[in-house]
Amino acid sequence: MLKIENLHATVADKPILNGVSLTVPAGEVHAIMGPNGSGKSTLAYVLAGRPGYEVSEGGATFEGRDLLAMEPHERAAAGLFLGFQYPVEIPGISYLQFLRESLNSQRRARGQDELSAADFIKVAREQAKLLEMDSEMLKRPVNVGFSGGEKKRAEMVQMGILAPRFAVLDETDSGLDIDALRIVGEGINRIMRAPDKGVLLITHYERLLEHVRPDRVHVLQAGRITRSGDIELARDLEREGYTEAAV
């Protein structure tokens, strides 16, 4: 479903990714772990198309299409979702308006009918409820005044509403307490665990993986995948740290 081949990328002329190769087949959840500065967030941003993140070599395809040739909004319409490590605040625009316009923009791009305001609110309320978020929060400006944990949970509500085919989740677990971690983990399973969907889950900690149970775990170090395995690898890392476990 997502195929990354020998991907090299630079940020401000500094090489960050040095040949990442990775395939996530449909129906699977893959986790990427790695120390700070190993390139995890850069990989997420490159996949979503953040300006300034330049690919210097290699490539990535999403369901056979050249992902890197698409604009960020085209990637979203194709079904790619990035869960941000630091969700962005947008004063003056309510979550409801933001997500309704986003969803309808995606639907237009796919040749689908737009969702009416009433239908949209129904979907939004339902998703907020499933993630145990007060749906009144959706009336507030995007992420303004939200705590770190609330922002992360709101990212998952967005994912539930936009219903992507593939999600890249960048440290969605950071800043969450134990209960929120469970709710977010269940949310990822509910929304994304399907035969025609896939997830690339970037995390520092093994704890979320106990909820989500990835099919594969990869270790990213110095811009390259140095090890791959199953969830046992994540447990080893948790116990021994990256230096030991990578050897």
Add this chain to the structure above:
Amino acid sequence: MTAPFPTRKQEEWRYADLDALQPVWERFSEPMTVIVGAGEELEEVWLPVAEDVQVRRVSLALGEGAKARLFMLNTAPVYGRIELEVTLAQGADFELFGANIGTALSTNEIVTKVKHVGIGGRSRQTVRSVLNGKAVGSYLGKVEVARGAQQTDAEQSVKAMLLDRGATANCKPELEIFADDVKCAHGATVGELDAMQLFYAESRGLDPASARALLLEGFVMGLWDGAKDGDAIREAAREALRSVV
């Protein structure tokens, strides 16, 4: 008696469209006086009217502990001027949330003089401008803190967004302080949309033009978040933005 017609040499008229003002000067030469008595509260929304030249000149006096909160949208097709002189007695509280939205050859300006004369007054002024074409949008804001008006807390935040090269924003916060225990902050930026906000919106599926339009809307609409009855100004601002974006 009509007050003498202003000239550009007067700082507060420096960016005015005096040609547009001339024919209507008689009607506006004297500011309207509004008094908010001690301990009373006033909240007003000033909407644009259907005229090419729109002038509003108000002198607002806030008594002890009085509160005033003004929401204003300045978007005249030719010349719009909102001029406000505010006097704050002890413990008075003044908040202004204003937008200049201008297109074509229009000039829209918000000109204020906020005078803290009593102890412990608080003033907040937030002005956002969105301009395209050859439009001019200005904020000239003077804060005066009188001798003895200790513990004054004054803030001015001015931001402008220029959508075309020919558009002009003038942002001029000014402080005149004669007390030594005061907090006066001001910030002014003229810029472009936040790159991270743009990417965030696009990553959710908005094409670049829609993302830009949405963020511009937020740039202005954030002003009315605190209005008790903000529906009309929200609608008017949305309408004005549609003609600019």
